[in-house]
Amino acid sequence: MLPIFFQSCNDMISKWEAMLSSEGTCEMDVWPFLPNLTCDVISRTAFGSNYEEGQRIFQLLREQALLAVEIFLRANIPGWRFSPSKTHRRMQEIARDIETSLKGQEITSSLLVWTMVLLSRYPDWQQCAREEVLRVFGNETPDFDGLSHLKIVTMILYEVLRLYPPVIALVRTIQRNMKLGHLILPAGVDISLPILQVHHDHGLWGDDADEFNPERFSEGVSRATKGQVSFFPFGWGPKICIGQNFSMLEAKMAVALILLCFSFKLSPTYAHAPYTVVTLQPQYGAQVILHKL
Numbered sequence: 001m002l003p004i005f006f007q008s009c010n011d012m013i014s015k016w017e018a019m020l021s022s023e024g025t026c027e028m029d030v031w032p033f034l035p036n037l038t039c040d041v042i043s044r045t046a047f048g049s050n051y052e053e054g055q056r057i058f059q060l061l062r063e064q065a066l067l068a069v070e071i072f073l074r075a076n077i078p079g080w081r082f083s084p085s086k087t088h089r090r091m092q093e094i095a096r097d098i099e100t101s102l103k104g105q106e107i108t109s110s111l112l113v114w115t116m117v118l119l120s121r122y123p124d125w126q127q128c129a130r131e132e133v134l135r136v137f138g139n140e141t142p143d144f145d146g147l148s149h150l151k152i153v154t155m156i157l158y159e160v161l162r163l164y165p166p167v168i169a170l171v172r173t174i175q176r177n178m179k180l181g182h183l184i185l186p187a188g189v190d191i192s193l194p195i196l197q198v199h200h201d202h203g204l205w206g207d208d209a210d211e212f213n214p215e216r217f218s219e220g221v222s223r224a225t226k227g228q229v230s231f232f233p234f235g236w237g238p239k240i241c242i243g244q245n246f247s248m249l250e251a252k253m254a255v256a257l258i259l260l261c262f263s264f265k266l267s268p269t270y271a272h273a274p275y276t277v278v279t280l281q282p283q284y285g286a287q288v289i290l291h292k293l
């Protein structure tokens with residue numbers, strides 16, 4: 001799997017290098033490249049093909065996401081979600097076409113784009129992470145052992161997942177009448193588990209809850225959360241994400257290789273506008289200025 005991550009990340013970096021000016025800089029929107037990278041990785045891993053060959057599946061995934069938004073926007077029309085509309089029929093067709101295990105690809109690109117935005121905003125953390133990557137790998141190709149030893153990069157990724165969880169909420173349907181704390185929950189009711197709000201809760205995370213401070217994860221997740229379920233970007237319990245190790249490894253590889261090749265800062269044209277199309281994305285892209293190292 002790691003050689004696939006490495007190859008796909010290198011392909012993306014080569015495209016960025018080809019765009020550099022003679023001074024070794026380039027202003028660009030990195031956001032469109034990141035879903036292509038994660039599609040490429042999952043496509044090569046699942047089908048042994050590259051992004052171009054797996055393209056049909058990813059077009060279907062994007063169409064499905066837009067249809068889901070359409071349904072969400074009409075959710076307040078009573079009974080609409082049960083009606084056999086054209087949107088529903090198309091969604092069912094698409095669902096048959098796509099295996100569940102593909103659903104993580106766009107989510108990982110959300111993690112990567114917010115990591116680039118935050119490291120652009122916090123150059124000290126960017127430098128700190130680069131020094132760690134250089135210390136661990138030097139001129140060697142990143143391997144599994146080294147990636148598992150990237151402590152600062154891991155702290156940064158956790159803090160990005162806390163501030164910008166790609167999945168902002170989970171929904172659960174109550175199967176039978178139950179009591180949860182002081183709440184009585186009747187069967188059939190849908191409840192939302194608001195990941196984004198919990199991750200920003202000042203009572204749980206302190207006064208700096210809205211600030212980027214990877215240091216809070218320096219002693220691991222359970223210390224940072226004081227043993228509470230206040231950090232669950234991958235869900236929790238029996239339905240927890242089965243792709244979390246895959247995506248963390250992929251993200252570490254991508255971040256390590258980008259840090260080794262470029263320094264980057266936000267372009268003045270960047271407009272901070274997180275919005276949700278199934279996952280949390282930058283509405284107007286992620287314009288950065290890259291400098292070749």
Ligand code: HEM
Nearest residue numbers: 100101104107108111167233234235236239241242243247
């Ligand atoms: C940063 C990346 C990712 C995040 C934040 C993420 C997050 C999540 C979340 C919140 C859930 C729902 C858990 C629940 O309903 O309680 C989930 C489920 C799932 N994820 Fe991920 N995911 C990521 C990457 C991936 C990747 C790369 C894959 C596949 C290679 C993947 C495969 C799945 C599958 C198959 C499920 C359904 C598990 C089940 O229902 O039993 N995810 N993920």
